Amino acid sequence: MKIARYDEGAIGAIVDGGVRDLTSLIDQPWRDTPFAINDLIARWDELEGPAAELAAQGPERGLDEVRLLAPTPRPQHLFAAPLNYRPHVAEMVDSKHAPVALRAEHSAAGLGFFLKPSGSISGPEEPILLPPLPGRSFHHEIELAVVIGAGARGLNAATARQHIFGYVPLLDITLRTEGERQEERVMRKSYESFTPIGPYVTTADEIDDPNRLDLHLAVNGESRQKANTADLIVGVEELVATASNVLPLSPGDVYATGTPEGVGPITVGDTVTAGVEALGELRIAVEQRGW
Numbered sequence: 001m002k003i004a005r006y007d008e009g010a011i012g013a014i015v016d017g018g019v020r021d022l023t024s025l026i027d028q029p030w031r032d033t034p035f036a037i038n039d040l041i042a043r044w045d046e047l048e049g050p051a052a053e054l055a056a057q058g059p060e061r062g063l064d065e066v067r068l069l070a071p072t073p074r075p076q077h078l079f080a081a082p083l084n085y086r087p088h089v090a091e092m093v094d095s096k097h098a099p100v101a102l103r104a105e106h107s108a109a110g111l112g113f114f115l116k117p118s119g120s121i122s123g124p125e126e127p128i129l130l131p132p133l134p135g136r137s138f139h140h141e142i143e144l145a146v147v148i149g150a151g152a153r154g155l156n157a158a159t160a161r162q163h164i165f166g167y168v169p170l171l172d173i174t175l176r177t178e179g180e181r182q183e184e185r186v187m188r189k190s191y192e193s194f195t196p197i198g199p200y201v202t203t204a205d206e207i208d209d210p211n212r213l214d215l216h217l218a219v220n221g222e223s224r225q226k227a228n229t230a231d232l233i234v235g236v237e238e239l240v241a242t243a244s245n246v247l248p249l250s251p252g253d254v255y256a257t258g259t260p261e262g263v264g265p266i267t268v269g270d271t272v273t274a275g276v277e278a279l280g281e282l283r284i285a286v287e288q289r290g291w
């Protein structure tokens with residue numbers, strides 16, 4: 001099933017080019033709040049059947065009649081993998097954006113995760129807003145994101161798969177600074193609208209192997225990133241398992257699995273199109289932040 005959020009916070013299933021409202025399945029007090037999808041995911045064992053019955057009735061409205069929102073706007077944790085594709089490690093080590101520490105430690109395995117704030121999340125119909133910071137650049141990163149299902153701790157790679165609810169394309173927009181003196185990575189990736197996500201979450205049963213999906217990103221129609229998750233250094237299950245051994249995962253948590261090679265700058269006026277095989281595509285305008 002493909003699950004979207006739209007309009008004033010309704011939850012719906014994408015069916016036949018339209019949307020079927022699932023909001024009635026959400027418990028109060030979460031209904032119509034940004035936490036609604038976390039409730040749906042937490043109770044998916046009991047709600048999958050009723051959701052499928054509603055979806056089988058077909059769409060109520062066309063996708064062009066609704067405004068899609070970020071499908072997972074308030075994950076309790078938004079994990080992100082650094083440097084998880086070897087060619088991207090190489091391009092960063094060779095770049096003027098790499099601090100000495102990175103050049104020295106350019107083996108990605110075992111680097112763990114960092115966190116992004118949920119306040120940086122934006123939806124498929126919202127622009128990326130570049131803050132007024134002269135002399136800085138802003139880079140695009142297309143990533144496969146995992147949405148956690150039933151919460152758990154202490155998973156291993158073999159048990160992690162059953163705790164994955166679904167998958168969604170994600171952009172990890174990053175402020176880049178030249179040289180050794182860089183702001184903390186978390187801040188550089190935390191600006192409002194620096195985590196576009198969507199257009200919807202595809203449940204895990206529809207994806208045979210998350211470690212074998214094409215990713216692509218283009219700026220103004222020019223291809224910049226093109227890769228396959230088969231090239232992930234640390235695979236999806238191992239990422240989830242590792243995080244679950246640090247702290248308990250919560251239903252609806254999101255894990256951005258890292259970006260492949262080809263990162264580069266975006267500027268005001270650009271249009272970024274990016275997606276992951278079988279999971280849909282984002283088409284995002286880049287604008288100047290108005291404040």
Ligand code: MN
Pocket residue numbers: 080081082141143172256258259
């Ligand atoms: Mn990233």
